[in-house]
Amino acid sequence: MPERITLQQLDDHYDLIVIGGGITGAGIFREAARRGVRVLLVEAADFASGTSSASSKLVHGGLRYLKNGDWRLTLESVRERQRLLREAAGLVEPLPFLMPIHRDRRPGRWLMQIGLRIYDAMAGARRSFWLSAQQAVAREPVLRAGTLRGAMLYEDASTDDARLVLRLLLAGIADGGVAVNYVSAEPVSDSERVRGVRLRDDERGAVREIAARLVINATGAWADRLANAPPGAPTLRPLRGSHLVFASRSLPLAHAVTWLHPHDGRPIFAHPWEGAVVYGTTDLDHDDELSSPRITAAEIDYLMVGLKAQFPDLSLRAGDALSSYAGVRPVVAGGHDDPSRESRESxxxxxxxxxxxxxxxxxxFRVTANQVLQTAAAELPQLLQGRGDGPLFETGMAPDRLGGRYGAAATEIRAMPAVLQTTLADTPYRLAELIWSLRHEAIVHLDDLLLRRTRIGLVAANGGVDLLPLLAEPACVALGWSETRWRQECERYRALWQQRHAPPAS
Ligand SMILES: Cc1cc2nc3c(=O)[nH]c(=O)nc-3n(C[C@H](O)[C@H](O)[C@H](O)COP(=O)(O)OP(=O)(O)OC[C@H]3O[C@@H](n4cnc5c(N)ncnc54)[C@H](O)[C@@H]3O)c2cc1C
Known part of the structure; x- marks a missing residue:
């Protein structure tokens, strides 16, 4: 990604303008750019700063959707999971799940086994097996309990959600697309149609109108609130989901573990992620503003009751968490009383x-992008030409952590001096990655680097503030920041982390 682009550097006209730099917008951008369309993507804050950095990080078929009768969604998701495992190896990775079955609790073994067989059939391969209590505990010692009958073992996948967005954007840029962050957009129309967008860069005090043959509103939970958009958006029911992140020494798991919450029977799960363990989630109406959701005291209590029910011997407290995060699902209001029964279809x-x-x-996201572009082809027939449904990213990349996260740039990162290659604190991140990111990934604020380009803010103790002295020089050199700007960025980061990500007791 080149340096941050100013409004003046943009062209007067694009074929397609995508508003929203989450996974939906990034997927459309990537697929449009590869088809040779002149496409601009505009994100009001940082790329992936909305819901797409606050998911459960699962690339999954969704067993829960199967239970709700959403067969099509499950099948589509299972197929996409398999495809992403192949095409984004190193970034989307297999995640073995264990579902403990206890004598005195739901779910029962047979019901789960039937559900998982259907799941396997959708993926075209058997990946679920019954483990005896002894086998389950041998794999995951924290499951030891007198009531344990055994566990279902099955497979899904996990990812770094924000990094997946970034890679899609980088792939779209490599194919000629333009993506800008920290610029908000609203559609501009005449009496007949939307003709383009009005862009506003508040930080640099710039405004500009740009014409487009077609504009796409991909603003997720903001979709029915976009200023000046023509009517037609469905009414959304923003549903908040929150997570706690624990150090793996506090919640030592080699597999994902899923079970039902004792209060309402909702599936909850904990899984290893970026050297830590993510645990969640909740599903509640979100009545607050959309930009900075945070976990509430009631959600913390709910999650801790669930954790205690599955891992009573660990005696974990909410204050033991490294961090917390919350996101808002853009769910179309379907009139169900129970939020969890609302459909997750687009x-x-x-x-x-x-x-x-x-x-x-x-x-x-890829299925959604292709559906949108099929509709868009009525206005932009060139979408039907060009390189269609090819592999998501350039091929030939090492299918490992760095290759998956940075694509071809992984070679550059690996070639940096050895002293930059050791991992920082208890995280999987190398200083070399951060330096490359600072130079190439449109970083505007320190939180872009620590919360989205990397996830240090979620998985390092105290949001990684102990690492700040190490980052001062590389950040100032790469971004041309003065000492004063660096101090301001550190303050902004600390305040933001305290407000949205600090663990409950602090
Ligand atoms: C708690 C939780 C857990 C989830 N877990 C999973 C999971 O494990 N697996 C899974 O597959 N899905 C999961 N999801 C769903 C998934 O995360 C979302 O469906 C997806 O991230 C939505 O992406 P989006 O791009 O539509 O929205 P967003 O990521 O929110 O992107 C929309 C963007 O539009 C921008 N924007 C708004 N207004 C403007 C404007 N005027 N101009 C410019 N930009 C604007 C916003 O800043 C935002 O960045 C989960 C969701 C939640 C909340």
Missing amino acids: AMWAAPGLIGITGGKLTT
Whole structure:
């Protein structure tokens, strides 16, 4: 990604303008750019700073959707999971799940076994097996309990959600697309149709109108609030989901473990991620503003009751968490009392010159992008030409952590001096990665680097503030920051982390 682009550097006209730099917008951008369309993506804050950095990090079929009768969504998701495992190896990785079955609790073994057989059939391969209590405990000692009958072993996948967005954007840019962060957009129309967007860069005090043949509203939970958008968006029911992140020494897990919450029977799970363990989640109406959701005291209590039910011997307290995070699901209101029964399908609508898309899942972003572009082809026939449904990223990359996260740039990162290659604190991140990111990934604020380009803010103790002295020089050199700017960025980061990510007791 080149340096941050100013509004003046943009062209007067694009074929397609995508508003929203989450997974939905990034997926559309990537697929449009590879088809040779002149595409601009505009994100009001940082790329992936909305829901797409606050998911459960699973690339999954969604057993829960199967239970709700959403067969099509499950099948589509299972197929996409398999494809992402192949095409984004190192970034989307297999995640073995254990579902402990206890004598005195739901779910029962047979019901789960039937569900998982259907799941396997959808993926075209058997990946679920019954383990005896002894086998389950041999794999995951923290499951030891007198009531344990055994466990179902099955496979899904996990990812770094924000990094997946970034890679899609980088792939789209490599194919000629332009993506800008910290610029908000609203559609501009005449009496007939949407003709383009009005862009506002508040930090640099710039405003500019840009014309487009077609505008796409991919603003997720904001989709029905986009200023000046023609009517047509479905009513959204923003549903908050929150997570706690524990150090793996506090919650030592080699597999993902899933079980039902004792209060409401909702599936909850804990899984190893970026050297730590993510545990969640909740599913509640979110009545607050959308930009800075945070976990509430009631959600912390709910999650801790669930954790104690499965791992009573660990005596974990909420204050033992490294961090917390919350995100808002862009769910279309379907009128169910129970939020968890609302469908997770995406919804698309159109007005002259504009297509809107919202809802859906991280896992199925490619399917969503292709559906949008099929509709867009009525206005932009060149979308039917060019390189269509090819592999997601450039091929030939090492299918390891760095290759998956940085694509071809992994070679550059590996070639940096050895002293930059040791991992920072208890995290999987090398200083070399951070330096490359600072130079090439449109970083505007320190939190872009610590919360989204890397996830140090979630998985390091105290949000990684102990690492700040190490980052001062590389950041100032790469971004041209003065000492004063560096101090301001550190203050901004500390305040933001305290407000949105500090563990409950602090
Ligand atoms: C708690 C939780 C757990 C989840 N877990 C999973 C999971 O494990 N697996 C899975 O597949 N899915 C999961 N999901 C669903 C998935 O995360 C979302 O469906 C997906 O991230 C939505 O992406 P999006 O791009 O539509 O929205 P967002 O990521 O929110 O992107 C929309 C963007 O639009 C920007 N924007 C808004 N207004 C403007 C404007 N005027 N101009 C410019 N930009 C604007 C916003 O800043 C935002 O960045 C989960 C969701 C939640 C909340």
